[in-house]
Amino acid sequence: MIESSGLKAGMVILLDGELHSVASAGHHAGGGQQAGAVFVKLRHLKTGHIKELRLHLSDRLEDVVLEHKVMEYLYTDGVAFYFMNPDTFDQISLPTKAIGAYEKFLQPNMRIPVQLYEGEPVNIAFPAQVELAVVSTPPGLREHESSTFKSATLDNGMEVLVPQFIKEGDTVRIDTATGKYVERVRREGRRP
Incomplete structure (x- = not known):
């Protein structure tokens, strides 16, 4: 568990049983009768939808540690992107929404870290x-x-x-x- 005041962009949390990536987190100190707050933009990892939340500084959220596995990009069929584990030759797919704007940077045979949660691919850790x-x-x-x-x-x-x-x-x-x-x-x- 992590307090909302410790949220940073790039972190992955479990909210309502669904994985979300923190797109941005802004802290507002508050003052007078207003308590401090954290304004967070979350991106749903499966659908790509953006959700904005206002949290109290002491709210606790479940943070998730994802497994990173370097995979080789193979191709896309317009619906999903396909990657292969270069060691085991196992193939996985990620929906187009999970790749988003990074699609234009993917090139065949490019090696890229894929983030897995409980063995299932959820996101790519694209380089900056x-x-x-x-x-x-x-x-x-x-x-x-x-x-x-x-x-x-x-x-x-x-x-x-x-x-x-x-x-x-x-x-x-x-x-x-x-x-x-x-x-x-x-x-x-x-x-x-």
């Missing part, structure tokens, strides 16, 4: 950033200017804004939460 190759982008206006951006198409089909010095063939790091460019990935033995 991914590395993708630039397939096409126009030449930069000025070689070293980084205050203006241009459009680039990545190998997963996404279009992002990148600095002027990015060229075709470069690998860039993208924030998975926002879909925005973070930095160029420098490879060992290669000069900029």
Whole structure:
């Protein structure tokens, strides 16, 4: 059990017998006759629905520890995403709603941690950033200017804004939460 004041984004709790992931938790100190409160946004792990709650600081919730198992992404059929355990070759599926916006970052044979609860897959622990190759982008206006951006198409089909010095063939790091460019990935033995 955990007090509501200890909730943090990313935690998984059991609420009304269902698993929910904490999307955000904001603490309000209160004052005068108002007691402090915690404002929480929870995402239902099976349906993806968002629920907003106002909890007292002393409310206790059942936190859940999920098992993490690295699995290899295989394919999607439009209804579910299929993953394989590389050690046992067992396959599991997760509904499309569980993957959500991360779908555009999944690539075949990508290894990713899948979260399991009592042996059943419930969610993926997607990395905060991914590395993708630039397939096409126009030449930069000025070689070293980084205050203006241009459009680039990545190998997963996404279009992002990148600095002027990015060229075709470069690998860039993208924030998975926002879909925005973070930095160029420098490879060992290669000069900029």
